[in-house]
Amino acid sequence: MSFTPVPHQFDPVARFALDPLLSIPEFVLEQMAVLLVDTLGVTAGAAVLEVGQIARDFAVEFHAANSARHSATLLFDGRRCAMPGAAWALATQIDNLDGHDGYNPTKGHIGCALVPALFSFAEQLPNLTGRQALTALAMGYEVAARAGVALHATASDYHTSGAWNALGVAALGARLRGQTPEVLRQAMGIAEYHGPRSQMMREIASPTMLHDGSGMGALVGVSSLILAERGFTGAPAITIEGENVTHIWADLGHDWTIPRNYIKPYPICRWAHGALEGVRVLMVEHGVIASDIERLEVATFAESAALYPGLPTTTSEAQYSLGFALATLLVHGRIGPEHITGAGLRDPQVAELHARICVREEPRHSAKFPAGRWSDVTAHLRDGRVIRSGDVNARGGPEAPMPEADIRAKLTAMAGHVLSDGRIDALWDMKQRLLRPKTLFSELAELVTPACDR
Template identity: 45%
Template sequence: MSKILDFLHGLSFDDLPSDVKHQAWRCLLDLCGVAAAGSGTELSRIIRDHAANHFGAGNGSAVRMLFDGRRVSPAGAALAGGMAIDSVDAHDGYPAAKGHAGAAVLPALLALAEGPDEKTCMDAAEFMTSLVIGYELAIRAGVTLHATAPDYHTSGAWVAVACAGLGARRLKLDPGRSRHALGIAEYHGPRSQMMRCIDHPTMLKDGAGWGAMAGVSAAYLAADGFTGAPAITLESGDAAGHWSDLGTRWLMLDQYFKPYPVCRWAQPATEAALDLRKAHGLKASDIDHVEVVSFHEACRLATREPVDTEAAQYSLPFPLAAALVHGELEPAQIDGAALRDPETLRLSRGMILSEEASYNAHFPAERFAHVALYLKDRRILTSEPSCGRGNAENPLSDAEIRAKFRRYTARRLSGAASDELEKAIQEISTGRGTATSLLKAVTAPALVEQADSP
């Protein structure tokens, strides 16, 4: 445990390798774009209003919510921000953790970074160092939980521990209280069942907001003397192997970035279908039906007629069908009027899903799928096995991540506001100055109303 606490409180910006600093910039840029798009969802509106109504802070510690500007407690801001990012399933993830560190780490860090004035605002070097710490703690906690618990829990269950660690660092808690903060967060973190939300998609999503809230709250509780140690995912004998390389192996370098705003499990098949469409110059009207062969968890994404964007994001048939109809897959294709598109629904309803044993064996380290398009002229076009772009071994380029950021921020921000946000992200990633400009850019109310928001 002492090694974890030394890493948590002792790491500095100068300790970070250059490739880790660059990856932190990529994560920050991508997450801010997703957060901007997410701020336009009904899910985000509800949770921001909830935080404003029920998470007030009367002791001068109120901070601003993402793309909203209203002031709430740090725990409330972390809750609202985590759910905003989680509301558009386009954020980064770690394969072996089967989930997403950044969706909770970033909003928790933003909530902790703001001070009553610029002098008390977190400096840039500390912000970027803390972002890396959050990823490294969260990923290991996630891998450990999956290895030691019988049920498949959402990201919120394990990322809460990392958010508590960030709170302990920001509040400069001593080792004893830091240990209690981590234990409180693990105990109170949402041990929510991921496959329940896969089978019955709702606004619960991946638990990121609740995990961020639990983690931030845990740090403040520990500061007040509340006890909760130990955190089993950090301190048990079964966990030791997952923490032995902390500070020497940087797991965030193995993050994947999503090209599409849907569950990662659906993306290999979606990309394979888009590749076939492009290679053969097809239109959706050329296709009679589609067959997808993938792994078990992907085939559980079986919603064919989603009634809202939550159900569409946790579907395989619908977004794949939408991609074949539109030739792309953006947030607009899985929301609003697009959910009622007749051609998309035709292909989604008729899609055949089946498992492949070899693909099951590769999960979660790899997500494989292949697709067959049965054309109306009786031809059958079959793809090669696909694992989807964006993994560490086939990464999205910096230019692709920047272009995605621009597309996603354009849904909610003016061009000038997007420019300011990207500039602030670039500046803070150098480790010079403070987080003031970034906090200003990410907490300003959205300026663009979506034409077809639900």
């Protein structure tokens, strides 16, 4: 397919990404700090997962750096490896405890790749302040959001997040390292060309540790910038410079997407969260418990209905299983890492209830995707009553935000099994401290780079 870039269409993207005086509204930075801390909680919680251990060991053994200036420390581990390897390992780790933030129009996740890249780049910048780091991260989120929307608008396949969040990683690194527009343009071109165009629905059908591709997105994004700095060429990126995506980038720096990112209440694929909210409504408003239910009927959008239908035997399958998530919430009243790992996968009460859950696609819910994650749930109770949730959207986004107390509780739910209470409290406090002008980003790094406490 031939492609001719639109002249100067990249210029405003470069100005936005590299402007040393870039001004970001305070409410955006505040939300950015919350998303960052929330992601770090998921990073910690995933540190003991088998996939996290495999990824970090692999990075240390096969992504060795030739010098300290090319290396980064693995979060909640303490070992060092090359910067691209560190970003890959940590993004893979986060991706496999599916509790990280996301942005509906991209049908995927930004911070999963950008947060590990931020720490990889920032380790070589001892004077970087918290506000500078949040500004760079926010810029990267805004670029990645539009790259994701542009890819979905111009490609027939539904690709994993790594296919497009790699561009946000490259932009983040270029800003932090003070690069030129030309280096950024080449890096974005490399990142788009090599970003993993992996098909998301293959992973949905057969869940594995590949998950949403953000590990490779992080590796490609970091590598692309470093290559471009050395003269490797790769421009143009058609999802930025193509004539058919001009409108997607026109509001960069004016319409801030970060406040529209969602925070997940549970470490489960976002597609399940509409139905999970329906079950939560039944539990909270009607007092329904697992033993009450004779049959649970779920009407949801097509992608949600396509989630793994069987009883999961692995953590990957559990996070992509709608029925398992619903049964777990009803049995335990919550879903934490302990419910999707180890003995949690063999819970007889969950298995028994899972067999009584029926899922079907509902066209009216499918019509609202990806802007929303709508579902409705009908519970047929043993006493003959029928209780309906009504149409509900997933909780945690701007349409149904989580209270701050719930976000704080989630931090403990995600990381409490690996971090001390004092360390979790200190991590939560960083969402405010990072906004103060004199706080160094290294203060946060010093908190999250040592190995887990438990």
